[in-house]
Amino acid sequence: MQQKSYVTVNSKETIKELLQHIRDSEYVAYDTETDSLNPRKGNIIGFSISGEVGKGFYMPIKVYRDGALHDIEIEGRLANDLGKSIVSKLLEKKLIMHNASFDVRFTKSYYGINLLPALYADTGLLVHTVKEEGAFGYGNPFGLKPIAMMVQKEIGLDVEKDANEEQLALKASIKANGGQISKENFEIFKADQEILAMYAAADTDLTLRIYFHFLEILKQEGLEKFFFDEEVMPLYKEVTIPMEEHGVRLNIPLIEETKVSIQKDLLKYGEMVVEELLKESKIRAWVIDRAVEAYPPKSKGTFTQRLLEQSNVNLVKSEKTGKFTLNKSTVAGMPESPIKNFLMTGDTTYLTKQQIVKTSLSLWKDDNDGKFFNIQSKDQLGKIAFDVLGLTPLSSTTKGKAQFDEDMIQSISDKYVWAKYIRIYNKLTKIKSAYIDRFLDQSEDGRFYPYFKQNGTVSGRYGSDLQQLPKPLEEGQDEQIVMDYTNIIRAFFICDDGYKLLDTDYQSLEPRIFAAVAGDQGLKDIFANGWDFYSTIAIKTEKLEGVSPDTKAPNYLKKLDPVKRQTAKSYSLGIAYGMSGYALAMTLDVPTKEADRLVEGYLDGFPDLRRWREDSRAFVKANGYIKNKVGRIRHLPVAKEIYESMGDRLMDWRVRKDLEREYGVDQVNSLYRDYRNALNNCLNFQIQSFAASVVNRAAVQINRKFRSENIRGQVIAQIHDQLICQVHEEDTKRACEIVQECMENTTKLDGVDLIAEPEVTINFRDGH
Numbered sequence: 001m002q003q004k005s006y007v008t009v010n011s012k013e014t015i016k017e018l019l020q021h022i023r024d025s026e027y028v029a030y031d032t033e034t035d036s037l038n039p040r041k042g043n044i045i046g047f048s049i050s051g052e053v054g055k056g057f058y059m060p061i062k063v064y065r066d067g068a069l070h071d072i073e074i075e076g077r078l079a080n081d082l083g084k085s086i087v088s089k090l091l092e093k094k095l096i097m098h099n100a101s102f103d104v105r106f107t108k109s110y111y112g113i114n115l116l117p118a119l120y121a122d123t124g125l126l127v128h129t130v131k132e133e134g135a136f137g138y139g140n141p142f143g144l145k146p147i148a149m150m151v152q153k154e155i156g157l158d159v160e161k162d163a164n165e166e167q168l169a170l171k172a173s174i175k176a177n178g179g180q181i182s183k184e185n186f187e188i189f190k191a192d193q194e195i196l197a198m199y200a201a202a203d204t205d206l207t208l209r210i211y212f213h214f215l216e217i218l219k220q221e222g223l224e225k226f227f228f229d230e231e232v233m234p235l236y237k238e239v240t241i242p243m244e245e246h247g248v249r250l251n252i253p254l255i256e257e258t259k260v261s262i263q264k265d266l267l268k269y270g271e272m273v274v275e276e277l278l279k280e281s282k283i284r285a286w287v288i289d290r291a292v293e294a295y296p297p298k299s300k301g302t303f304t305q306r307l308l309e310q311s312n313v314n315l316v317k318s319e320k321t322g323k324f325t326l327n328k329s330t331v332a333g334m335p336e337s338p339i340k341n342f343l344m345t346g347d348t349t350y351l352t353k354q355q356i357v358k359t360s361l362s363l364w365k366d367d368n369d370g371k372f373f374n375i376q377s378k379d380q381l382g383k384i385a386f387d388v389l390g391l392t393p394l395s396s397t398t399k400g401k402a403q404f405d406e407d408m409i410q411s412i413s414d415k416y417v418w419a420k421y422i423r424i425y426n427k428l429t430k431i432k433s434a435y436i437d438r439f440l441d442q443s444e445d446g447r448f449y450p451y452f453k454q455n456g457t458v459s460g461r462y463g464s465d466l467q468q469l470p471k472p473l474e475e476g477q478d479e480q481i482v483m484d485y486t487n488i489i490r491a492f493f494i495c496d497d498g499y500k501l502l503d504t505d506y507q508s509l510e511p512r513i514f515a516a517v518a519g520d521q522g523l524k525d526i527f528a529n530g531w532d533f534y535s536t537i538a539i540k541t542e543k544l545e546g547v548s549p550d551t552k553a554p555n556y557l558k559k560l561d562p563v564k565r566q567t568a569k570s571y572s573l574g575i576a577y578g579m580s581g582y583a584l585a586m587t588l589d590v591p592t593k594e595a596d597r598l599v600e601g602y603l604d605g606f607p608d609l610r611r612w613r614e615d616s617r618a619f620v621k622a623n624g625y626i627k628n629k630v631g632r633i634r635h636l637p638v639a640k641e642i643y644e645s646m647g648d649r650l651m652d653w654r655v656r657k658d659l660e661r662e663y664g665v666d667q668v669n670s671l672y673r674d675y676r677n678a679l680n681n682c683l684n685f686q687i688q689s690f691a692a693s694v695v696n697r698a699a700v701q702i703n704r705k706f707r708s709e710n711i712r713g714q715v716i717a718q719i720h721d722q723l724i725c726q727v728h729e730e731d732t733k734r735a736c737e738i739v740q741e742c743m744e745n746t747t748k749l750d751g752v753d754l755i756a757e758p759e760v761t762i763n764f765r766d767g768h
Helices: 014-026 078-092 100-111 124-129 145-152 159-176 192-219 224-229 233-246 252-277 281-294 302-310 326-334 339-345 353-367 378-388 405-412 415-441 479-491 509-518 520-528 531-542 562-571 583-587 592-605 606-621 637-646 652-665 664-708 728-745
Strands: 005-008 027-034 043-050 055-060 062-065 068-073 094-097 118-122 249-252 499-503 625-627 633-635 713-720 722-728 760-763
Touching: 005 014, 005 192, 014 043, 014 055, 014 078, 027 100, 027 224, 043 062, 043 192, 055 078, 055 192, 078 100, 094 100, 094 192, 100 233, 118 124, 118 233, 124 145, 124 192, 124 224, 124 233, 145 159, 145 192, 145 339, 159 192, 159 520, 192 224, 224 233, 224 281, 233 664, 233 713, 252 415, 252 479, 281 353, 281 378, 302 339, 302 353, 326 339, 405 415, 415 479, 415 625, 499 728, 509 520, 509 606, 509 664, 520 531, 520 606, 531 562, 531 592, 562 583, 562 592, 583 592, 592 606, 606 625, 606 637, 625 664, 633 664, 637 664, 652 664, 664 713, 664 722, 664 728, 722 728
Parallel strands: 005 055, 027 094, 094 118
Antiparallel strands: 027 043, 043 055, 062 068, 499 722, 499 760, 625 633, 713 722
């Protein structure tokens, strides 16, 4: 194991040592410690630097003491001022960071120093480029410690042992100083300075070790240009971090207005659900039985207190508890009545059935938000559906319990009005919590700051909270009220004053890339001739006659047989990605023989597509990886391992049956799934990752062109294949030309044109 030397900068001598260390280092790992996860509002309490493996420095800026943060002084000078001076020296270095977006934005906000030009590599993205699934099985796959644990032998450290000891010491220190150590709020700034210093310095040492280790792998795989020059780091520095820094303005009045409206509709639909359910006598009886079962008539306790309240008895309540005082003398002094007899004897026959039901139901409704049942309780609704109405469940839990889930609700919503209303209620509830409440809660001065993770998917597409925005719904796709609320969500995001949004979505990007990558002329002709993609697929696959894929033709397939075209949507890309006849049969709910016929018809109609599928699978079996058109690699070693040991035998169900007797069902099924997924992933990846690169590289070029022509604007969001730019309204015309040129021509496809026409708008909805 390599030696480690970590220094806390707290004197003139250690400051000089740190400055000399920076001067002597070409590559410097940098990391901040903060009191917040919000770079716009938090403080840097210290930072660590490492320019040599095994050596690290921690510069403390603030210390937590007596319930507050205090500035540190070093030799009569504020550490904050010294820290700013030291950080400025990093502008001359090649900076290595892990999750650089956070540290770059925090440093810029806190010190006013933009380290982005000096950022050379982000180790999280470096690992993703050569090992796209990261430290799978170690926790956060692209977290610093999990990555270090994954390669601890190679980097010469017992990371698992060290990290565990560091975490225990850190948590103990935070706790001793009154700090929180929950997942949501890990108050690292409350740790003792000495412990925090060692922890922080170790992190930059790890960052540097990880960088050098994975840099060698990057070189071996020939991905240096792809990472440093062509896509990964240019995208990160020029698009991703600027997007996260910029944020998007929110239309707060519209969101608040929508919240008031949806709350009213939720109340209305909740009442309609209850009203419809209670029309069933069996359900009314069930509610009464459950209420009396939960709150049986007893002469003491909750039932009696509610009974007395409803009966308006003349008894004194305790000022302390707010409850009626019920002792022998108090009860004895009551006027003669059935209730008095009940209190004295506990005999429920003194009460009428109406009194019991009324009291029990009152308490039951308290437990169910003032309703006869909790319509958000899948357990209660499941009991009503299965136990009371006798409906047959579609599925069960692993423990055999019938599931009342969205699929079940959907299956009965045409027959039961209450189920239709529950479906609407559930969808509105999700819209409110996932979008309306979230954007209001997370807004800062009227802005929302989304995250954009470049290592969020294996293909290189962003993982982002904006990817979750619902697509606009068209007439007939859902209930009108659900459509109205769904389609208003993108209108929450608006441009800043004096600016416009350029909303540009590629037309059929995935099918176009699929046609170019597969190299099939029949697929390319679809776009060259302006035909409808799905109609062409259906016509070729099913050898349809007398119909046309031309949208302007009188015999256009969608007009004459829309069902055939709709069916083609289910397999047009699925078969290209390796969908089997069995899987297609399950999707279309048709016999397997019919699905097999469609698969073969598709591949016969596009012979070069068949050849591409076969060649790709042969390559991954031989090499254990696949590359897309611009060089991004998907490592699929399991394909090579299984093929070398078993060939393609696993793909034959009869062979699998024989193997199950020897190796067991679970092991054979696991091997089959892994092999099948690898063979399909080698196809899917080539399309998905190339599509990601097309959009990513266009975004880089747009921002570069804007800068070169002094266009006041930038890319502010990427949502799937859609780029949204914000530009000054005076620059709109030229910006549109730049956006279209960059999106259509930055990356050229073989035999297929890219189409991307900007729409000028003021929100994310109206241009999409």
